Amino acid sequence: MIILPKVRCPGCGKLMEAVKAQVVPPANVLEDCLRRCKKCNIGASNAKNPLKVKFIFPPPKP
Numbered sequence: 001m002i003i004l005p006k007v008r009c010p011g012c013g014k015l016m017e018a019v020k021a022q023v024v025p026p027a028n029v030l031e032d033c034l035r036r037c038k039k040c041n042i043g044a045s046n047a048k049n050p051l052k053v054k055f056i057f058p059p060p061k062p
């Protein structure tokens, strides 16, 4: 079991919940992100090391 730790959302500053997963795919698009901010819809890439997490931002709303 892989645990992705909490990370702080760069949009609103809230913590995204930690996620447990059997398989952690590389996250290249928002849909692949296991951690997402419910408020901002910003996704954190699936890196286990918080220092290596990259954030994926949703496309701007029209």
Ligand SMILES: [Zn+2]
Residues within 6 Å of the ligand: 009, 010, 011, 012, 013, 014, 037, 038, 039, 040, 041, 042
């Ligand atoms: Zn947020």
